[in-house]
Amino acid sequence: MNALEVEGLEKSFGGVKAVDGISFVVEEGKTVGIIGPNGAGKTTVFNLITGFYRVDRGRILFYGKNITRTQPYKLPHLGIARTFQNLRLFSNLSVFENVLSAILKKDGYNVVSSVFRTADYFMKEGKAEKKARELIEFFQLSGKENYPANNLPYGEQRRLEIARALALQPKILLVDEPGAGMNPREVQDLLQTLREVKERFSLSIVIIEHQMGLVMNISDKVVVMDFGEKIMEGTPGEVKKDKRVIEAYLGEEFI
Amino acid sequence: MNFFWEARKVILLSVLIYLSVKAIFFFGYVSQYIEQITLYALIVILASLGLNVIYGYTGQFSLGHAAFYGIGAYVSAYLTKIFSIENIFAYIPILFISGAAAGLIGYLIGIPILRLRDDFLAIATLGFGTLVRVLLDNSDKFSEVFGGSRGFVGIPRLTTFELAFVIVIFLILITHNLIYSRYGLFWRCIKNDELASASIGINTFSMKLMAFTYGCFLAGIGGALYANLYTFLHPSNFDILKSIDFLIIVIVGGMGSIAGTIYAGLIWVGFIEGLRIVLPAEVVDLRWVFIPLLLIALMMWKPYGLMTKSRN
Ligand SMILES: Nc1ncnc2c1ncn2[C@@H]1O[C@H](COP(=O)(O)OP(=O)(O)O)[C@@H](O)[C@H]1O
Ligand SMILES: [Mg+2]
Numbered sequence: 006m007n008a009l010e011v012e013g014l015e016k017s018f019g020g021v022k023a024v025d026g027i028s029f030v031v032e033e034g035k036t037v038g039i040i041g042p043n044g045a046g047k048t049t050v051f052n053l054i055t056g057f058y059r060v061d062r063g064r065i066l067f068y069g070k071n072i073t074r075t076q077p078y079k080l081p082h083l084g085i086a087r088t089f090q091n092l093r094l095f096s097n098l099s100v101f102e103n104v105l106s107a108i109l110k111k112d113g114y115n116v117v118s119s120v121f122r123t124a125d126y127f128m129k130e131g132k133a134e135k136k137a138r139e140l141i142e143f144f145q146l147s148g149k150e151n152y153p154a155n156n157l158p159y160g161e162q163r164r165l166e167i168a169r170a171l172a173l174q175p176k177i178l179l180v181d182e183p184g185a186g187m188n189p190r191e192v193q194d195l196l197q198t199l200r201e202v203k204e205r206f207s208l209s210i211v212i213i214e215h216q217m218g219l220v221m222n223i224s225d226k227v228v229v230m231d232f233g234e235k236i237m238e239g240t241p242g243e244v245k246k247d248k249r250v251i252e253a254y255l256g257e258e259f260i
Numbered sequence: 261m262n263f264f265w266e267a268r269k270v271i272l273l274s275v276l277i278y279l280s281v282k283a284i285f286f287f288g289y290v291s292q293y294i295e296q297i298t299l300y301a302l303i304v305i306l307a308s309l310g311l312n313v314i315y316g317y318t319g320q321f322s323l324g325h326a327a328f329y330g331i332g333a334y335v336s337a338y339l340t341k342i343f344s345i346e347n348i349f350a351y352i353p354i355l356f357i358s359g360a361a362a363g364l365i366g367y368l369i370g371i372p373i374l375r376l377r378d379d380f381l382a383i384a385t386l387g388f389g390t391l392v393r394v395l396l397d398n399s400d401k402f403s404e405v406f407g408g409s410r411g412f413v414g415i416p417r418l419t420t421f422e423l424a425f426v427i428v429i430f431l432i433l434i435t436h437n438l439i440y441s442r443y444g445l446f447w448r449c450i451k452n453d454e455l456a457s458a459s460i461g462i463n464t465f466s467m468k469l470m471a472f473t474y475g476c477f478l479a480g481i482g483g484a485l486y487a488n489l490y491t492f493l494h495p496s497n498f499d500i501l502k503s504i505d506f507l508i509i510v511i512v513g514g515m516g517s518i519a520g521t522i523y524a525g526l527i528w529v530g531f532i533e534g535l536r537i538v539l540p541a542e543v544v545d546l547r548w549v550f551i552p553l554l555l556i557a558l559m560m561w562k563p564y565g566l567m568t569k570s571r572n
Contacts, residue, residue, distance in 0.1 A: 055459070076458075077455075078461050081461030095449050097452055098449065106442075106449050110442070110460050110462055111461070118441075119438055120263070120437050121437075126441065127262075170460075172460075
């Protein structure tokens with residue numbers, strides 16, 4: 006079963022083709038890495054899948070359902086969650102509220118329950134709070150529940166953003182450069198966390214990385230992009246040896 | 261019902277405040293004028309709370325809040341006058357109709373303008389406020405009763421301390437319950453980051469519309485209580501300056517703080533009216549020199565308002 010199918014995706018910005026006919030498939034339960042030099046169009050692919058940019062041409066299928074040009078807020082309900090390259094936490098909200106908001110979005114109560122504090126309100130709030138604590142613990146943020154999100158060190162903010170995405174109980178998780186700005190130790194931690202996430206939450210993952218190291222370790226398959234195009238696709242082993250990939254990365258700090 | 265059980269502390273406190281204020285009034289420690297101001301403060305708190313939901317919690321800057329306050333006032337003035345309402349139980353439905361009218365217009369105007377971003381939203385709400393002011397100035401062309409620029413006269417006096425107090429406490433409780441529910445949380449998410457909000461599945465447009473409609477509803481009820489307190493309305497009571505009063509109260513009290521709005525509303529009304537009593541007649545207008553200076557000092561001392569902890 007394919008969780009995600011992207012077919013001939015195209016997107017231009019003022020005449021510049023940022024994404025030029027990208028196609029790939031994410032099988033259910035697998036992890037796919039997208040790599041490529043800066044400006045290759047990786048983030049744009051995510052923004053197209055998640056509806057933040059309007060697709061010029063091409064199709065996106067999620068479990069066979071056409072989701073091309075769906076509004077962003079509808080996608081989490083279908084089972085698609087994402088993180089952002091430049092971290093988008095609710096920075097003045099607490100760590101706890103960052104996670105809680107996603108859980109209560111997924112499994113909430115109505116306005117009448119809010120206003121009159123019905124049994125449903127207490128039940129759902131209780132469940133959500135319990136779940137939020139579990140997630141926070143899993144991402145090793147226990148004890149920091151009440152910190153404003155922007156008071157966390159960078160690496161922990163990255164983890165919190167992934168926790169918030171997972172709070173939506175997605176079928177697929179799209180993570181954009183989770184290792185950016187982290188030191189090697191933090192990257193190793195993150196790698197370990199992502200492996201555990203995959204096991205525990207049994208989901209498909211698409212992970213963008215600029216540096217190849219992180220992706221190679223956890224991906225079942227790697228898609229390589231350059232100048233908006235897919236220049237190759239294969240297992241991490243195949244990709245590492247490919248001449249086109251090495252060329253694309255020439256002049257970059259590679260592998 | 262859980263509503264009352266959850267709110268028991270606030271209700272108890274309210275009863276105590278009510279009895280104290282009532283005793284002060286009863287034993288004649290204060291003049292009629294002070295009684296009127298106390299009622300007015302409750303009204304201002306309610307309308308400001310509406311703006312706090314819109315701006316303080318949801319981050320939607322509005323320069324037209326007084327227009328919704330005015331809509332509530334004129335609707336209530338009109339209905340209570342043409343139906344010659346004297347009974348408080350006939351008045352309560354009219355109060356809510358007036359609030360609903362302001363809420364409905366807020367909803368309709370919100371559909372186009374809440375898609376705009378910060379500074380455009382400020383211009384659009386300012387424009388709407390001006391539009392309403394012009395309509396009120398010319399309202400006598402629709403019906404003589406409205407009085408146009410001469411003002412709306414002869415409104416039945418129906419706002420009592422009891423009524424205003426119960427309504428305001430009840431609406432504060434409802435607002436509190438909304439704020440401390442998933443809806444309030446989503447509003448705060450939107451204020452922090454709209455894109456991130458969408459990424460967790462929040463329909464940001466409909467949540468903003470909900471906050472705006474509800475905030476306008478509160479302003480409308482406030483306006484209605486105002487109309488039936490002072491028995492006279494003039495379009496100039498509902499212009500941009502009044503909108504700015506509400507903004508100041510929200511900012512001074514602390515964006516996103518219910519208690520802050522209550523304190524700031526009391527201080528604001530107490531201060532402006534208090535100076536009117538204290539200052540000799542010749543210099544009363546100097547209030548508008550003191551007040552801005554005080555605001556500047558306050559904002560330097562507590563830039564995030566009285567009740568909000570400073571961010572570090
Ligand atoms: N919103 C936008 N407006 C204009 N150009 C954009 C926008 N988003 C991305 N681009 C352009 O698209 C190209 C691909 O960018 P991006 O997808 O961010 O690359 P990557 O994530 O691989 O580094 C770049 O040339 C970038 O400048
Ligand atoms: Mg990128």
